[in-house]
Amino acid sequence: MSDGMDAAPKTSANSPSPRRFGAAVLGLLHGHVELLGIELQEQKTRTVQMLLMAGLALVFALLLLVALSVLVLILFWDSYRLQAAIGLCLFYVGGSLFCAWRLHMLVSDESSPFSATLEELARDRERLLP
DSSP states (O other): OHHHHHHHHHHHHHSOOHHHHHHHHHHHHHHHHHHHHHHHHHHHHHHHHHHHHHHHHHHHHHHHHHHHHHHHHHHTTTTOHHHHHHHHHHHHHHHHHHHHHHHHHHHHHOOOTTHHHHHHHHHHHHHHOO
16 A cells, blocks of 8 residues: 555656746746847847947048048149049949948858857757657
């Protein structure tokens, strides 16, 4: 009779309880949310740095272009002022098209900002599914 009573608690202790399953799911969810928060913070910092550097580069590039344009116009003012102005405009159009093309390439080539979270979710899915 004691054998029958001992067998019942062992089977219920070995089977996964809903409480343990819920705790495991919450643990996984907590880890993923924490990782997502860290990645969001890193992405925010990276984006602010990129915007700051892009803004400063743009300011300095515009100052350089203005100075070079004035220099070219001063040098060719007496003999080829119209050709110099047209040449500068063509140069600016070419530079604009090149920068737009490079920007398009950078935007379309960027990897997912949450790749670590997605990889972790895929690993968890593989572990949980048979």
